[in-house]
Amino acid sequence: MSEDWSGPPAIRLPQGLDLHLELGPGPRQAGLEDALRTAVRDGRLGADARLPSTRALARQLGLARGTVTAAYDQLAAEGLLLTRPGAATTVARLPSAATPVTPATDTAPPVRHDLRPGIPDGSAFPARAWLAATRRVLARARPEDFGHGDPQGRYELRAALAGQLGRTRGVLTSPGQIVITSGFYQSIGLLASVLRARGAAELATEDPGHRTYREVVTRAGLRVVPVPVDEHGARVDSITAPAVLLTPSHQYPTGVPLHPDRRRELASWAHRTGGLVIEDDYDGEFRHDRRPVGAFQALAPDRTVYCGSTSKTLGPALRLGWLAVPPDLVRPVTEAKERADFYTETLGQLTLAELITTHAYDRHVRAARLRYRRRRTLLHQLLSTHPDFTPHGVPAGLHTLVTTPHPEPALLARCAAHGIALRGLTELHHTPAQDRPGGLLIGFGATTDHGFARALRALDEALPG
Known part of the structure; x- marks a missing residue:
């Protein structure tokens, strides 16, 4: 005879963890077997996990000890549990399901040397300074600091950024005009949605320019219009x-700064037409031959909406960005x-606010600038030995654009064969065409x-001439 019965929501395992068991209606032994069997198969009871003794589990579930013993014996017979006299009952190690072997369809060589543009050196992340700043933040944190945040961003960070951006980039803003975002990718999406809501x-x-950001703008419902780029x-x-x-x-990607005459022309256009300039200052801190252009x-x-993030200075894993917006855009962007x-x-x-206010952020940027300047010099020394390859742009940022009469697809293939990951210029145009000059970023x-030195040796072998 069966009866409707269900056990408590969880049992306590020997290691101090709770395990929820779905004990449905039916015979008690069968219900316990099914619940334990399901927990093993879905991974909630992993290999070598210890189960309570039969006496302890019977007490927790209000069962007869014989019922629990019989359930353990049944699952041991099925190979799911291991029971040994004088030892705890444990979950058996089960062989993984065989994965069907399928023929490989991707024959591209593995990437051994990462020379993609716009990616910082992750090994140089200031982990010690970040950890120290985090400890100070947590030491003085109030209970409300662990609750819901402000959509505009923490005032501490907005105040720190207003001072830091004014000091290092010449940005004219205030804490009340800054909105904190989860990186530039989100920033441009927010701005595009606000523009669309306002009727744009x-x-x-720019053409060429970031393809990814054009896609973000398009998804927001705006049509992308190309602006040609020259020297x-x-x-x-x-x-x-x-x-x-x-x-x-x-x-990006040509590496040239906007000419002073065009800067003035752009400001005049914005004031005359009421147009909005969205300034992506993606690596403005890294000018290698002089003070950065403001x-x-x-x-x-x-x-103007000024956009920045920690992606190039600290690392994209942080997902921290900011917008310094005109007063009339603060509310809609927030x-x-x-x-x-x-x-x-x-x-x-x-933590970022603490890093900025203690000047640890500035120290890190200065060290990173020196590191990247040395690497850029080594890259250009290598390119000087390949006369068919012409570097472009001012000494700045984290990449160099190189043009050449050699076909871009063939160059990319040669680099890939040497395990080098980089990018071609053609894909960054709005409408790639055969008559456009190719190049490498x-x-x-x-x-x-050390990895960069090895990458340069591989690049030297990959470039023709």
């Missing part, structure tokens, strides 16, 4: 959209942020110093 239909972006940066006179996304300090935002602070993900995680914001940030 188009956003101009003086973006052709400001070709802007027809009500807003434009630019990289004035170090154009942010464009200072020429038209009421018509509301868009709240709709997107409520707020950016708080403890990381407080060679990064010098992603690897360690």
Whole structure:
């Protein structure tokens, strides 16, 4: 005869963990067997996990000890449990399900040397300074600091950024005009959604430029309009959209800064038309031959959104970015942020604020700048031995654009055969065409110093001539 019976929601394992068992209606022994069998097969009871003694489990579940013993014996007979006299009952080690072997379809050589552009050296992350700042933050944290955050961002970080950006990049802003985001990827998505809600239909972006960000803008419902780039940066006179996304300090990917005449022309366009300039200052801290060019935002602070993040200075894993926006955009951008993900995680914001206010952030950037400058010099020394390859752009950032008469696809294939990961220029154009000159974007940030030396040797072998 069977009866409706269900046990308590969880049992206590010998290691102090609770395990929830679904004990359904039916005979008690069969219900216990099924619950334990399911826990083993779905991984909640892993290999070698100790089970309570029959006496302890019977007491927890209100069962007869014989019922538990019989259930253990049955599962041991099935090979799921191991029972030994005088020892705890444990979960058996089960062989993994065989994975069908399928023929490999990807025959690309493995990547051994990472020379992709725009990636910082992860081994240089200031872990000790970050840990010390985190400890100080936690030591003085209040209970409310562990609750829900402010969609606009923690005031401590916004205040620290307002001072730091003004001091190092010439940005004219205040804590009340800064919105903290989860990186530039989110920043451009928020701005595009705000522009769309305000009736905009188009956003101009540089050609060539970041393909990923064009895709973000398109998903927000805006049409992307190309702005040609030449040796003086973006052709400001070709802007027809009500807003434009630019990289004035170090154009991506050509590496040229926006010419001073065009900076003034851009500021005049913004004030004359009411247009909005979105300034992506993606690696403005890393000028290697002189002081970095100041942010464009200072020429038209009421018509410019300044965008920055920790992705190039500390690392993209932090997912911390910021927008310095004109006063009329503070509320709509903050509301868009709240709709997107409520707020950016708080403890990381407080730790970054501590890093900035104690000047550990500045010290790290100075050390990183020196490291990348040395690597850029080594790269250009190598390129000087290959006369068919011409580097472009000012000494800045984390990459160099190289043009050559050699076909770009063949070069990329040669580099891949040597285990080198980098990028081609053609894919960054709005509409790649056969008549456009090809090129390589060679990064010098992603690897360690030793790894970069090995990558240069591989690159030397891969480049023809």
